[in-house]
Amino acid sequence: MTRLALRGDLLDFTGLPDLGDVDSPAVRFRPDHWLLVEDGRIVAVQAEAPGEDWPREDRRGQLILPGFVDTHVHCPQLDVIASFGTTLLDWLQTYTFPAEQRFADPAVARVGAELFLDALLAHGTTSAVVFPTVHAVSADALFEAASVRGMRIITGKVLMDRHAPAGLRDDVAGAQRDCEAQIARWHGQGRNAFAVTVRFAVTSTPEQLAMAGGLLQRHEGLYMQTHVAENLDEVRWVQELFPQARSYLDVYHQHGLLNERSVLAHGIWLDDADRALLRDTGAHIAFCPSSNLFLGSGLFNWAEARAVGHGVSMATDVGGGTSLSMLRTLAEAYKVQALRGTRMTAWAGLHAATLGAAQALGLAHELGALEPGRLADLCVWDWASGPVAAHRDAVATGQVAPLPAQSLHARVFAWMTLADERNLSAAYVAGQARWQRPAPIPAKV
Ligand SMILES: [Zn+2]
Numbered sequence: 001m002t003r004l005a006l007r008g009d010l011l012d013f014t015g016l017p018d019l020g021d022v023d024s025p026a027v028r029f030r031p032d033h034w035l036l037v038e039d040g041r042i043v044a045v046q047a048e049a050p051g052e053d054w055p056r057e058d059r060r061g062q063l064i065l066p067g068f069v070d071t072h073v074h075c076p077q078l079d080v081i082a083s084f085g086t087t088l089l090d091w092l093q094t095y096t097f098p099a100e101q102r103f104a105d106p107a108v109a110r111v112g113a114e115l116f117l118d119a120l121l122a123h124g125t126t127s128a129v130v131f132p133t134v135h136a137v138s139a140d141a142l143f144e145a146a147s148v149r150g151m152r153i154i155t156g157k158v159l160m161d162r163h164a165p166a167g168l169r170d171d172v173a174g175a176q177r178d179c180e181a182q183i184a185r186w187h188g189q190g191r192n193a194f195a196v197t198v199r200f201a202v203t204s205t206p207e208q209l210a211m212a213g214g215l216l217q218r219h220e221g222l223y224m225q226t227h228v229a230e231n232l233d234e235v236r237w238v239q240e241l242f243p244q245a246r247s248y249l250d251v252y253h254q255h256g257l258l259n260e261r262s263v264l265a266h267g268i269w270l271d272d273a274d275r276a277l278l279r280d281t282g283a284h285i286a287f288c289p290s291s292n293l294f295l296g297s298g299l300f301n302w303a304e305a306r307a308v309g310h311g312v313s314m315a316t317d318v319g320g321g322t323s324l325s326m327l328r329t330l331a332e333a334y335k336v337q338a339l340r341g342t343r344m345t346a347w348a349g350l351h352a353a354t355l356g357a358a359q360a361l362g363l364a365h366e367l368g369a370l371e372p373g374r375l376a377d378l379c380v381w382d383w384a385s386g387p388v389a390a391h392r393d394a395v396a397t398g399q400v401a402p403l404p405a406q407s408l409h410a411r412v413f414a415w416m417t418l419a420d421e422r423n424l425s426a427a428y429v430a431g432q433a434r435w436q437r438p439a440p441i442p443a444k445v
Pocket residue numbers: 072073074227265317320
């Protein structure tokens with residue numbers, strides 16, 4: 001049996017915080033507590049030190065959160081992150097499609113998957129819903145690399161049989177064969193899960209969408225991931241291609257692609273009937289604020305999503321997004337909501353990136369909370385990195401006279417807004433340290 005006792009300031013959630021409630025009862029903060037892990041699983045959380053037989057890791061003065069869950073991110077797009085000057089449709093043509101062609105090569109796919117998953121861990125993300133490319137080898141490489149690291153990864157080869165360059169198109173029969181093979185090989189193996197991965201309505205024929213719906217019907221427990229209503233030109237194009245559909249989202253509904261394991265990125269240009277359809281089918285939106293700002297796509301309306309009652313998780317959408325850091329993404333989410341006239345608390349944001357995502361994916365029994373029975377997917381963070389954040393944290397904790405100490409929300413909000421991957425001290429997956437900050441290089445004498 002392997003054991004580990006971690007000591008630190010534990011922060012997680014027991015429910016859904018209101019978007020604007022800084023005093024939310026759904027927040028659980030347990031400063032200077034011990035988290036006991038046995039064989040990868042949390043077995044207890046307590047204020048008292050455990051017995052002498054427990055190997056200890058003393059992280060006093062550091063913050064411990066469940067590992068972040070990034071519900072929409074593209075593995076091959078590390079090649080094109082931070083590319084200048086386009087909006088969605090020309091960004092795909094100019095940057096993304098050429099980069100994705102490289103992943104037809106199994107060696108490129110393998111190295112790319114390893115680089116990508118290690119980068120997620122180095123940013124404090126321990127689980128993800130991932131787009132590979134149209135090539136089966138790109139999804140196989142992700143499943144293989146995730147298995148080695150013990151990470152919960154949801155992915156599947158991308159479906160696209162039109163409106164894409166020759167090296168990036170499949171066909172209905174070949175795609176079905178590849179998907180069936182991946183389901184048989186990977187779905188439910190360890191922590192891997194297969195997602196029927198429709199790039200978006202534009203790049204699949206109605207026949208391919210019908211095939212995708214058939215996969216979901218035949219195989220219980222599969223996920224579905226795609227994009228929806230990201231950009232107005234895209235929405236218009238989908239209307240032209242599917243004139244019989246009531247809306248862009250309805251295209252997916254008509255092909256049997258919406259259920260409680262469907263993750264749809266963006267969802268900016270939806271109406272209330274779409275939001276009700278998401279709620280009624282149990283599908284949810286992955287909110288990608290840094291991508292939406294970077295590509296100028298629009299401002300996601302989280303308040304309306306809450307009013308209608310469909311789920312929302314948080315995602316980087318790298319390479320449309322500009323960082324794999326969920327903390328930077330949350331800082332952008334706050335700004336997007338501010339432009340919408342909504343104030344998003346740190347609680348609402350951090351919940352959507354941890355327990356909220358786990359619940360939306362039907363994985364709350366496994367991850368997303370610091371709770372006995374869950375796998376120990378968690379990250380240790382510094383409260384501050386650099387002099388500005390250190391000063392700001394000192395103000396929040398009442399160490400700068402004569403300013404009084406601030407509320408817990410004020411401290412955590414400043415942390416969420418100022419922190420990024422430089423604050424990460426260690427990332428654990430199922431109790432194993434999979435990433436640790438390198439020790440500083442000693443100065444020469
Ligand atoms: Zn995307």
